[in-house]
Amino acid sequence: MWNNIVNTALLGIGKKTLSPADLPADLIPVAESVLGDRSLDSETQFLHLAAVALNYRQSGVNAVQHGGVPLSPAPPEEKPFCNTAAIYALQDALDMDLLPLVTYWLEACYHKEQIVVPEYIPVLLDTAVSQKRIRHLAMAVCGKRGQWLSAMNAEWQFPFALSNEERWQTGSAEDRRQVLLEIRQAYPGMAREWLAQTWSQENTSARTEFLRILRTNAGEEDLSWLESLQERNQKVKDEVWTLLRLIPESFIVQAYWQLLQRSVSRGAGKALHISLQLPLDKTIVDSGISTISNQKNVSEEAHILFQLIGNVPPSLWESHFNAGKEEVIELFRQDDLGKQFIPALIIAANRFKAVAWLRLLLQDTTTFYPEGMPLLTAAEQETYALSIFSSYPQDVINYLSNRTDEWGLTITGEVLKWMARNPYQYTRNFFDKHVLQLPPAIADELDKLTPEEPAYQATWRNTSEHIRKLVSCKVQITNAFK
Amino acid sequence: MLLSEEQVLTLAPDEPSRKAGKALAGVSKWVSKGASEQALWGECQGSGSKPYQTQIDLTSTAFKCSCPSRKFPCKHGIGLMLLYAREPAIFTDNTPPSWVTEWLDKRTVKETKKQEKEDKPADDIARDKRQQARQQKVEDGIYELLLWMKDIVRNGLLQLPEKGSSYWENMARRMVDAQAPGLAGMIRALSEINFYGEGWQHQFMEQFLRIYLVIQGFSQGENLSPLLQQELRSLVGFTHSQEALRQEAGLKDTWLILNKQITEEDALTTEKYWLFGLHSYQPALVLQFYARGMSRPQLLLTPGMSIEAALVFFPSVIPLRALIKEPVTNNKLQDTYGMTGWQEVVTAETSLAAQMPVRSERPYIVQQLTPVQHDLKWWLKDSNDQIMPVKDSFRNIWKLLALSGGHPLDMAVLGKEQEYEPLGVWHNGVYKLL
Numbered sequence: 001m002w003n004n005i006v007n008t009a010l011l012g013i014g015k016k017t018l019s020p021a022d023l024p025a026d027l028i029p030v031a032e033s034v035l036g037d038r039s040l041d042s043e044t045q046f047l048h049l050a051a052v053a054l055n056y057r058q059s060g061v062n063a064v065q066h067g068g069v070p071l072s073p074a075p076p077e078e079k080p081f082c083n084t085a086a087i088y089a090l091q092d093a094l095d096m097d098l099l100p101l102v103t104y105w106l107e108a109c110y111h112k113e114q115i116v117v118p119e120y121i122p123v124l125l126d127t128a129v130s131q132k133r134i135r136h137l138a139m140a141v142c143g144k145r146g147q148w149l150s151a152m153n154a155e156w157q158f159p160f161a162l163s164n165e166e167r168w169q170t171g172s173a174e175d176r177r178q179v180l181l182e183i184r185q186a187y188p189g190m191a192r193e194w195l196a197q198t199w200s201q202e203n204t205s206a207r208t209e210f211l212r213i214l215r216t217n218a219g220e221e222d223l224s225w226l227e228s229l230q231e232r233n234q235k236v237k238d239e240v241w242t243l244l245r246l247i248p249e250s251f252i253v254q255a256y257w258q259l260l261q262r263s264v265s266r267g268a269g270k271a272l273h274i275s276l277q278l279p280l281d282k283t284i285v286d287s288g289i290s291t292i293s294n295q296k297n298v299s300e301e302a303h304i305l306f307q308l309i310g311n312v313p314p315s316l317w318e319s320h321f322n323a324g325k326e327e328v329i330e331l332f333r334q335d336d337l338g339k340q341f342i343p344a345l346i347i348a349a350n351r352f353k354a355v356a357w358l359r360l361l362l363q364d365t366t367t368f369y370p371e372g373m374p375l376l377t378a379a380e381q382e383t384y385a386l387s388i389f390s391s392y393p394q395d396v397i398n399y400l401s402n403r404t405d406e407w408g409l410t411i412t413g414e415v416l417k418w419m420a421r422n423p424y425q426y427t428r429n430f431f432d433k434h435v436l437q438l439p440p441a442i443a444d445e446l447d448k449l450t451p452e453e454p455a456y457q458a459t460w461r462n463t464s465e466h467i468r469k470l471v472s473c474k475v476q477i478t479n480a481f482k
Numbered sequence: 483m484l485l486s487e488e489q490v491l492t493l494a495p496d497e498p499s500r501k502a503g504k505a506l507a508g509v510s511k512w513v514s515k516g517a518s519e520q521a522l523w524g525e526c527q528g529s530g531s532k533p534y535q536t537q538i539d540l541t542s543t544a545f546k547c548s549c550p551s552r553k554f555p556c557k558h559g560i561g562l563m564l565l566y567a568r569e570p571a572i573f574t575d576n577t578p579p580s581w582v583t584e585w586l587d588k589r590t591v592k593e594t595k596k597q598e599k600e601d602k603p604a605d606d607i608a609r610d611k612r613q614q615a616r617q618q619k620v621e622d623g624i625y626e627l628l629l630w631m632k633d634i635v636r637n638g639l640l641q642l643p644e645k646g647s648s649y650w651e652n653m654a655r656r657m658v659d660a661q662a663p664g665l666a667g668m669i670r671a672l673s674e675i676n677f678y679g680e681g682w683q684h685q686f687m688e689q690f691l692r693i694y695l696v697i698q699g700f701s702q703g704e705n706l707s708p709l710l711q712q713e714l715r716s717l718v719g720f721t722h723s724q725e726a727l728r729q730e731a732g733l734k735d736t737w738l739i740l741n742k743q744i745t746e747e748d749a750l751t752t753e754k755y756w757l758f759g760l761h762s763y764q765p766a767l768v769l770q771f772y773a774r775g776m777s778r779p780q781l782l783l784t785p786g787m788s789i790e791a792a793l794v795f796f797p798s799v800i801p802l803r804a805l806i807k808e809p810v811t812n813n814k815l816q817d818t819y820g821m822t823g824w825q826e827v828v829t830a831e832t833s834l835a836a837q838m839p840v841r842s843e844r845p846y847i848v849q850q851l852t853p854v855q856h857d858l859k860w861w862l863k864d865s866n867d868q869i870m871p872v873k874d875s876f877r878n879i880w881k882l883l884a885l886s887g888g889h890p891l892d893m894a895v896l897g898k899e900q901e902y903e904p905l906g907v908w909h910n911g912v913y914k915l916l
Contacts, residue, residue, distance in 0.1 A: 002684070005687065006687050008681070009635055009638065009639050009687055010638055010639045010640050010683055011638045011640065012635065012636055012637045012639075012640075013635055013636055014636050014637065014638070015638065039574075041632070043631075043632035043635050043636055044632070046630075046635055047631070047635060047691070047694050050691055050694075051691045051694050051695050051839075052686065054687075054688065054692075054839070055695075055835060055839040058831075058835045058839070058898075059831075059832045059835040059836060060832070060899045061828050061831060061832075061899045062824075062825075062828055063823075063824035063825065063827075063864070063868035063870045063900075064861075064868065064869050064870070065863075065867060065868055065869075066856060066863075066867060066868075066869045067867035069854040069855070069856045069861070069863060069869060071852070071853075071854045071855065071888050072888060073887060073888030073889050074630050074887035074889075088487060088568065091487075092504060095500070095501055095504060096501075118884040118885050118887065118909075119881050119884055119885055119909075120884075121880075121884040122880035122881050122884055145884060145887050148887065148888070149880065149883055149884055151885070152855070154878065192608025203495060267699070315529060378652055388625050390692045408780060468508075468510075469505055472508060478766050
C-alpha cells in the first residue's frame with residue numbers, strides 16, 4: 001500500500017493516479033468516499049488518501065516475531081571486577097588520552113587478577129585496535145565478556161589466543177618480531193632454533209631484524225649456527241658479525257685478542273708499549289673494524305685499537321698483564337695513548353657484562369658513558385648520573401627517558417630543576433610520555449624547583465600543575481589496585 | 483544529594499569543561515570547602531590573587547562562581563561537585579559562610595518576585611487582536627503552501643533531487659513571513675533529506691504528509707477538540723505563554739531523568755531531557771534553549787537521577803512536552819514499572835496515532851530486552867521473542883551489548899513506530915546511561 005502511494009507520488013499524479021485497488025481493504029470505503037467527492041481536485045484527493053494511508057500504516061506497526069535469533073549469552077566471569085576508585089582512575093587516564101597511563105592501569109588490573117566493569121570494555125578494545133602492544137592486556141582485563149563481545153566485532157578479533165609458535169609461524173611481521181623477542185629473553189636457544197627453521201624463507205629485511213633480536217642473550221650456543229650462515233647481503237652480514245663480536249668464544253673475538261696481545265704489552269714500570277702492526281688481516285677488516293680514523297687527533301692505529309679493545313672481554317687483560325682489575329685500569333690511565341682506550345674498556349665491560357669492571361671504570365670519571373649504564377643497578381646508575389649531570393644534562397635526560405622504571409626522587413628533582421630553566425626544550429608532551437618514570441613524591445617538591453628567572457616562573461607553574469595531574473592519576477591507579 | 487561522578491559530568495556544558503572540571507576535583511585545589519543539606523561551597527585558587535568562590539544550590543542544582551568564565555556551570559562548579567561525589571567525608575565544614583547564605587537568600591527572593599510577576603494579569607483584549615491578525619496571516623500563508631504542495635504531487639517527486647536549496651528555503655521563508663515558524667521548520671526538514679540516500683522517497687513522503695495533516699487539521703479550526711486545536715496551533719508555530727502554563731496545576735510525581743540529548747545549531751544549544759513519571763507512567767520532554775556564551779540555562783537536570791517535581795504539560799491530546807514547576811529536588815533514580823514487551827509498546831503507539839497522527843518520538847520503559855543481531859542489523863528482543871530494530875544512528879550499541887552480555891535488561895528506549903534508540907538500562911539495580 002505505502003509503496004503504491006510513494007510510486008504514484010514519484011511519477012506525479014499528472015501521469016498516474018491512485019485507485020481504491022492500491023489501498024488495503026480496510027481503506028476502500030474511505031478511498032471511494034474521497035475519490036467520489038467531485039468538489040476535491042485530484043491533488044487534494046491524492047493527499048487526503050496518502051495522509052490516511054500514512055496513519056493507517058503507523059497505527060498498524062507490529063514487532064517482528066522471531067524466536068530464532070541466535071545469541072548465546074556471555075559466559076560468567078571468573079575474576080572479580082575492579083573497584084570504583086579504579087574506574088575513576090581509568091576514566092581520568094582515558095580523558096587525558098594518555099596511553100602510558102592506560103597501559104599502566106591495564107597492567108595493574110591484570111596483575112591484581114581483576115577485570116574491568118562491562119561498560120568500559122568497548123572503549124578499551126577500541127584503544128587496543130590502534131595500540132597493538134596493549135591488545136593482550138586489554139583482552140585479559142576485559143574478561144569473558146570482552147571475548148564474547150570481540151567475537152561479534154571484526155575489529156576486535158585480535159589474534160590473542162594463538163600460541164607463541166603459531167604467532168611465529170603465521171603472525172604479522174610486528175607480531176613475529178615481538179614473539180621472537182619474548183622467546184629470546186626467556187629461552188635463548190629456542191629462539192635461535194625457531195629462526196634457523198624459517199631462515200631460508202625470510203627476506204633480507206626480516207633476517208636483519210631477527211638477527212638484531214638475537215643480540216639479547218647472545219652466547220656460545222649460537223656460534224655454530226651463526227658461523228654456518230652463507231650470506232650475500234651486506235646488511236645481514238654486518239648483523240652476523242655484530243653477533244659474533246658479542247660472543248667471547250667466537251673466532252673473531254679470539255682473532256681480535258691475538259692481535260691485541262701482540263700490540264699492547266707492559267713496558268718498564270707502569271708504562272705500556274703499544275704498537276699495532278698494519279695492514280690488518282682481511283677477516284678483521286671484513287668483520288666491521290674500520291681502518292680510517294674520523295677524528296683529526298686520533299691516529300689510525302689508535303682508532304683501530306679502540307675498536308678492538310671495545311670488542312674483547314676486559315677480564316682478558318688481567319691474565320695478559322698478570323694484574324688485578326684496578327691495576328689494569330691504572331696501567332691504561334697512566335699511559336698517554338692508553339688513557340684514550342678507557343671508554344673502549346667501558347664499552348667492552350658493558351658488552352661482555354663485566355659489572356665489576358664497569359663499576360671500577362666509572363668511579364671518579366667525569367665523562368658520561370651511557371653505554372655503561374644498563375649493567376648497573378638503578379641506584380648506581382642514578383648516583384653516576386647525578387655526579388655528571390651538570391656537565392651532561394641532556395645526555396642524562398635522554399638516557400633516563402629510555403629507561404622504563406621509575407626514577408629516584410633526587411635525580412628526578414635535579415632533572416626537573418634543569419627542565420624548569422629550559423622550558424622550551426621540555427614541554428608537557430615530554431611529561432605525558434614519561435609520566436610512569438616520575439616518582440609520586442615529586443609532586444610535593446615541584447614548588448621548590450621554581451626557577452629563579454622570573455620569565456620562566458609562570459611556565460613552570462603551569463608545567464608543575466600538569467605534572468601534578470599526571471602523577472595524581474598514576475597514584476590513583478596504584479592505590480586502587482593495592 | 484550525592485551525585486555519582488558520571489552524573490556530575492553530564493552537567494558539564496562541553497567536553498573541555500568536563501576535562502577542566504576533573505582536573506579541579508582534587509583536595510589541593512580548594513582553599514576551603516564545605517557542605518550542608520542545602521548547599522555546597524568552596525574557594526578555589528585560580529590564576530587571580532583571590533580564590534574563586536564557588537557555590538552550588540543542591541536542592542535545585544544551581545551554580546554560582548566568582549570566576550570570569552562564561553561557561554555554565556564553570557569548571558570550578560563541576561570540579562567541586564566531583565570532589566564531593568568522590569570524597570564527601572572531607573567536607574567537614576557544615577556552616578555556610580556569608581557569601582553562600584546571601585546567595586541562597588537572593589535566590590529565594592528572586593523566586594518570590596518571579597512568582598509575583600507571573601501573577602500579574604495580561605492585557606487580554608490587545609492580545610486577542612494581535613492573535614486575530616496573526617491568524618489571518620497564517621491562513622494566507624497556508625493557502626500558498628497548499629498550492630506549492632499540490633504542484634509537487636502533480637509534477638512528481640522525481641524532479642526534487644535536482645532542486646536547489648532556494649526551492650525549499652523560499653517557501654520556508656514565506657512561512658516565516660506568514661508567522662507560521664512551525665511550518666517553516668517542517669519545510670526545512672524536507673530540504674535536509676538526503677536526496678541521494680536510499681529510501682529518500684519514503685522519508686520525504688512521511689514528512690510531506692505530516693505537513694499536510696497539520697495544515698488540514700489547523701484549517702478544521704473549531705470542528706476539533708480545543709486540546710487538539712491548541713496542539714495543531716503549536717505545530718503551525720503559535721507559542722504558548724510559558725508563564726501562563728506555569729500557573730496551571732502541574733502533575734506531581736517522581737520524574738526519572740532517562741537521558742539528555744544536546745544539539746547545537748547556529749550557536750543555539752538545544753537540550754532535550756527525556757523524563758518518565760514513576761507513578762503516573764507519563765513520559766515527558768523538557769526542552770531548554772540557550773545561546774552559548776550569551777545566556778545561561780535555567781535548569782540543570784542530571785540524567786540518571788530523578789526529581790520530585792510538578793510538571794505542566796503543553797496542551798496536547800497526547801501530552802509530552804512539559805515545563806518543570808520549581809522547586810525540584812534530586813534523588814537517585816529508582817526502578818520503575820516497565821512495559822512487558824513490544825506488544826504493549828505498539829498498542830500504546832497505535833492508540834497515540836489514533837489521537838494524534840503527527841507526533842514525535844517518546845520514551846518507553848520496557849522490561850527484559852536483549853540486544854540481538856539479525857539480518858546484519860541490531861534489534862531488541864523482548865521476553866516473548868518479538869524483535870524491534872534499533873535506530874541505525876544509535877552509537878552506543880557496543881556499550882549496550884557489554885552491559886547486557888546477551889542477557890535481558892530493563893531498558894528505557896526512545897522512538898516511535900518501528901525504530902527505537904536505547905536511552906539507558908538498569909544494570910544490577912543501577913540505571914546506566916547509554
